[in-house]
Each structure stands twice: as C-alpha cells, then as structure tokens.
Amino acid sequence: xxxxxxxxxxxxxxxxxxxxxxxxxxxxxxxxxxxxxxxxxxxxxxxxxxxxxxxxxxxxxxxxxxxxxxxxxxxxxxxxxxxxxxxxxxxxxxxxxxxxxxxxxxxxxxxxxxxxxxxxxxxxxxxxxxxxxxxxxxxxxxxxxxxxxxxxxxxxxxxxxxxxxxxxxxxxxxx
Amino acid sequence: xxxxxxxxxxxxxxxxxxxxxxxxxxxxxxxxxxxxxxxxxxxxxxxxxxxxxxxxxxxxxxxxxxxxxxxxxxxxxxxxxxxxxxxxxxxxxxxxxxxxxxxxxxxxxxxxxxxxxxxxxxxxxxxxxxxxxxxxxxxxxxxxxxxxxxxxxxxxxxxxxxxxxxxxxxxxxxxxxxxxxxxxxxxxxxxxxxxxxxxxxxxxxxxxxxxxxxxxxxxxxxxxxxxxxxxxxxxxxxxxxxxxxxxxxxxxxxxxxxxxxxxxx
Numbered sequence: 001x002x003x004x005x006x007x008x009x010x011x012x013x014x015x016x017x018x019x020x021x022x023x024x025x026x027x028x029x030x031x032x033x034x035x036x037x038x039x040x041x042x043x044x045x046x047x048x049x050x051x052x053x054x055x056x057x058x059x060x061x062x063x064x065x066x067x068x069x070x071x072x073x074x075x076x077x078x079x080x081x082x083x084x085x086x087x088x089x090x091x092x093x094x095x096x097x098x099x100x101x102x103x104x105x106x107x108x109x110x111x112x113x114x115x116x117x118x119x120x121x122x123x124x125x126x127x128x129x130x131x132x133x134x135x136x137x138x139x140x141x142x143x144x145x146x147x148x149x150x151x152x153x154x155x156x157x158x159x160x161x162x163x164x165x166x167x168x169x170x171x172x173x174x175x
Numbered sequence: 176x177x178x179x180x181x182x183x184x185x186x187x188x189x190x191x192x193x194x195x196x197x198x199x200x201x202x203x204x205x206x207x208x209x210x211x212x213x214x215x216x217x218x219x220x221x222x223x224x225x226x227x228x229x230x231x232x233x234x235x236x237x238x239x240x241x242x243x244x245x246x247x248x249x250x251x252x253x254x255x256x257x258x259x260x261x262x263x264x265x266x267x268x269x270x271x272x273x274x275x276x277x278x279x280x281x282x283x284x285x286x287x288x289x290x291x292x293x294x295x296x297x298x299x300x301x302x303x304x305x306x307x308x309x310x311x312x313x314x315x316x317x318x319x320x321x322x323x324x325x326x327x328x329x330x331x332x333x334x335x336x337x338x339x340x341x342x343x344x345x346x347x348x349x350x351x352x353x354x355x356x357x358x359x360x361x362x363x364x365x366x367x368x369x370x371x372x373x374x375x376x377x378x379x380x381x382x383x384x385x386x387x388x389x390x391x392x393x394x395x396x397x398x399x400x401x402x403x404x405x406x407x408x409x410x411x412x413x414x415x416x417x418x419x420x421x422x423x424x425x426x427x428x429x430x431x432x433x434x435x436x437x438x439x440x
C-alpha cells in the first residue's frame with residue numbers, strides 16, 4: 001500500500017474515531033477492551049478499504065461502525081465464551097426487556113438503577129441499537145446494515161430496548 | 176398500556192422513520208388516544224434523559240496515536256508484500272518499502288503542486304472542519320447572529336438560513352480558504368451528521384444545476400446560481416443531502432430577488 005493510499009484511508013476513517021470508540025466502549029463496557037477493539041477494527045478496515053471505496057451511498061461512519069461492531073462481538077466470543085453464552089441466554093435476555101418475566105421483578109428490586117447501568121445491562125443486540133440510534137445518529141437503514149438484521153427487526157428492538165430503559169428511569173425517579 | 180403493535184410504530188414515527196401516509200394515520204390516532212399520547216410524552220422524556228446522561232465518548236490522543244502507528248506498520252507490511260519478498264529480496268524488503276513510501280509521497284506532492292481540484296479542496300475543508308475545534312468560528316443556531324459575523328471578514332455577505340423546522344438546524348459558520356479565495360462556510364446538522372455549505376460569489380459565469388460526486392464516502396453537491404457558487408459536502412446519505420440542497424436552493428432563490436420570490440409562490 002502506498003502512502004497516498006494510507007493518507008486517503010486516514011482522511012476517510014479517522015474523523016469517525018470518536019464514533020468508533022463510543023460504540024466499542026458500550027459494546028465491551030470497559031475502556032481498555034474498547035481501545036483494543038478500535039485498533040483491531042481500524043486495521044481490518046484498512047484491509048477492506050479497496051472494497052469500500054466503490055460503494056455509493058454508504059457513509060464512512062456506518063461502514064466503520066459495522067467493522068467495529070463485528071470486531072467487538074468477535075473478540076468477546078474469543079476471550080470469554082462463558083460470558084457470551086450467559087448474555088445471549090434466551091430467558092435472561094427476554095427478561096431484560098419484558099416486564100412480565102420474573103427476572104424483571106428481580107431487576108426492579110435491585111434498588112435504583114441509573115440509566116447508564118440500565119443500558120449496560122441490556123442484551124448486546126438491544127444495547128447496540130440504542131447506541132447506534134441515540135448516540136451515533138444512524139438511520140434505521142444504516143443500523144440495519146451495521147447490525148446485519150432487517151429494518152423491521154431494528155424497529156422492534158429499538159422499541160423494546162427503550163421500554164426497558166424507561167422502566168429504569170421510572171424506578172430511579174420513583175424509588 | 177398503549178395499543179399493542181403501536182409502540183414500535185410510534186417509536187419509528189418519533190424517529191422520523193415512518194412513511195408519510197402511516198405517519199398521518201398515527202397522528203390522527205394520537206390526537207384521540209390519551210394513552211398513546213402519554214406514551215409519546217414518556218418517550219420524549221427518555222430521549223432527553225439519554226441525551227443528558229448517557230455520554231458519547233472521545234477517542235483519547237493516546238488511542239489516536241496508537242491507531243495511526245498500527246496503520247503505518249500494517250501498510251508498510253502490505254507494501255513490502257507487494258514486492259513478493261522471496262528469499263533473495265528479503266534483505267531489500269525494508270529498502271523497497273521505504274522506496275514505495277517515498278515514491279508515494281513524491282507522487283502525491285506532484286499532484287498537489289499541479290493544483291488540487293476544487294472538489295478536493297472542498298472535501299479537505301470538510302474533513303478539517305470535523306477535527307476538534309475546527310468546525311465553527313461563530314457557533315450559533317441564529318441566522319441573525321451568523322450572517323453579520325461575516326461582515327468585514329469577507330467581501331460579500333453570504334445568505335444564511337435556518338432549516339431547524341425541516342430537521343437541518345443551523346450550527347454555525349466559519350471562514351475558510353478554498354480555490355484561492357476566502358469563502359463562507361456554513362455548518363448545518365442532521366441527527367449526528369454534519370453538513371458543510373461552502374459558498375462564494377459567482378464570477379458572472381453560467382449557472383449550473385446541481386452535480387453530484389462521491390469521494391471517500393462523502394457526497395459532494397455543487398451548483399451555481401446567478402449570485403453564488405455553492406458546494407455542499409457531508410457523509411449524510413445522498414437522498415437526504417439532495418433534499419437539503421433542494422431546501423437551500425429554494426430559500427436562496429426566494430431571497431435573491433422579489434421576482435424570484437414571486438415565482439416561487
């Protein structure tokens with residue numbers, strides 16, 4: 001790769017480094033892992049950069065965030081397979097968003113939850129849509145590209161995640 | 176509880192993602208259903224709470240440096256790889272990669288010297304503006320603050336509009352230098368995307384309808400009116416950016432003369 005190519009890559013990708021770090025930070029839930037994910041994602045992005053340039057209509061931000069997202073999920077699977085299993089557990093995961101499940105009662109009783117902590121507790125696929133929409137400002141279509149799910153799924157996940165966060169907010173104010 | 180099945184639609188509506196026809200039906204329903212109206216109110220409160228209390232992070236300088244170092248290392252390896260690096264070449268690999276780097280920057284310098292095209296200059300201006308502290312010289316959503324700020328700094332008074340009502344709020348303005356002259360840069364927002372509008376007086380040239388270019392993942396729209404040359408650049412999706420450009424052209428032609436304004440109405 002020639003340096004002009006690298007310069008072009010840096011001009012396209014580096015302006016979105018804050019966005020990349022924000023997503024990585026919320027997906028990994030800690031600063032150290034987030035930095036590793038961002039670095040790995042940028043290296044991967046460099047590798048696939050040829051494939052990106054030709055595409056019309058894809059924003060560089062959404063493109064980079066897709067790679068960050070996949071890197072974050074990949075690295076979690078590698079490092080802590082048990083934690084991932086637990087987090088994707090169907091029962092717990094629906095408990096985290098539906099109020100009639102007993103898990104939700106447990107969560108509610110766990111005193112006041114800050115909004116940030118409530119977000120951290122959401123299952124990853126719900127957390128990511130909130131971050132992509134509320135903090136990164138992506139459209140539903142872009143979120144669907146990043147998360148690799150249909151727009152309808154984006155819509156229902158966002159709605160369920162918000163309902164859960166709203167509960168946390170209410171507990172905070174009420175309790 | 177709100178009406179089942181409606182919540183996701185209401186969310187999509189509040190996100191501005193619902194088709195116009197559906198949105199009208201939903202508005203009609205909202206007007207007569209207190210439960211759904213309350214749901215909307217709670218969602219707006221949640222959105223405000225998220226905005227106020229769930230932070231977006233900034234990549235530290237250390238991380239930026241770390242990433243850049245890693246990228247340089249990786250691109251050097253790739254450059255070396257292109258030479259094949261068989262045994263005989265191995266000792267020369269480093270020298271070869273250095274040569275490639277040198278050749279690359281030399282060629283780049285030559286291109287620069289031959290004169291950047293205007294589109295390059297506009298894109299550079301946009302990217303530079305995204306770096307911390309470079310976006311605006313006068314941060315204001317008030318067009319009556321931004322416009323007079325340019326007095327005495329430019330030899331023209333750029334038209335400034337606010338499209339907050341249409342989802343493109345004015346964020347501010349700054350001076351920039353493009354194509355060998357000082358130009359006005361106006362910054363608009365769309366969700367988290369930024370739009371730079373660069374403009375300067377047209378030198379009595381012919382007028383052009385908007386032309387579109389895509390570079391490095393950014394879209395650039397360019398047109399000229401009898402008064403001004405306009406460049407609009409953003410990473411926003413092309414459809415929305417064209418929508419914005421249309422608003423801008425309408426506002427500009429309405430403002431540029433009573434005859435034009437009458438024509439619009």
